[in-house]
Amino acid sequence: MSCLILMSDAFLVPDNLTLKIFSFLSNLLDFDKSYCQIIFMKTKTIQNRVYGGVEANLREEERRKKLIEAGLETFGTKGYAKTNIKMICGIAGLTERYFYESFHHKEDLLCAVYRELIDEGQREAMAALEDSKGFPLETASRVLKMFYHRFQQDPRRAQLQLFEILGVSPKIDREYQNAMRLLADLVRLFLLKVFPRIHKEMLNKSIIPTGLAGSIIMIAHEWVLGGFITPLDEIISQSTDLFVAMGKHLEKQSGLKSKKK
Secondary structure (H helix, E strand, O other): OOOOOOOHHHHOOOHHHHHHHHHHHHHHHOOOHHHOOOOOOOOHHHHHOEEOOEEHHHHHHHHHHHHHHHHHHHHHHOOOOOOOHHHHHHHHOOOHHHHHHHOOOHHHHHHHHHHHHHHHHHHHHHHHHHOOOOOHHHHHHHHHHHHHHHHHHOHHHHHHHHHHOOOOOHHHHHHHHHHHHHHHHHHHHHHHHHOOOOOHHHHHHOOHHHHHHHHHHHHHHHHHHOOOOOOHHHHHHHHHHHHHHHHHHHHHHHHHHHHHO
């Protein structure tokens, strides 16, 4: 049996060109295609091959970023249920082959986009906390303002983060629940910074941080659905009032507990 071996590393061509080369050589050398085999010789070096000055793993990461941005655009404007992979790839400027290079299915992309939004918010909040100059309540208000302003600035984010993420699947529900726990942990951290006399042990057992996290999200829901009519500063003022009221309550409870001891 005649055998034509095309070694990707030797030819230094991407795999999608191999079939074209095979066809050309078969015709040139008068091989009977039914008696030829194509053997792709792949090694780890192909993963880091350079094209146009960019390594393969970096190009893959760039494609992933394009798909995530396209996911935000489609899920945030058309909605998750009305979006398909062809739409996503069209906006990303990639073929469907590259979608499956990074994600198994549409749900995986939704998960990745949502995580990206949550991680971005967490990074901004922690950076603000680290940069605070001795005024933790002002920092807390500033973080709240950043949180709500992102929704107003980019309605796609609001649609995805507040609505499209709900009720998709058990897997996505777990992502949402994890994000809510992270938000509750962030609220807990700010409560300790603003009200240092709160007993940490008592705060860790309290459901108040979870309740405040839920209120932040529900206020965002109502604000977005109402078309952002309420001025942002009013949203921040009332949200901060709620935060302070709960903080003072926890501080008072901590004082009563200390007296009993």
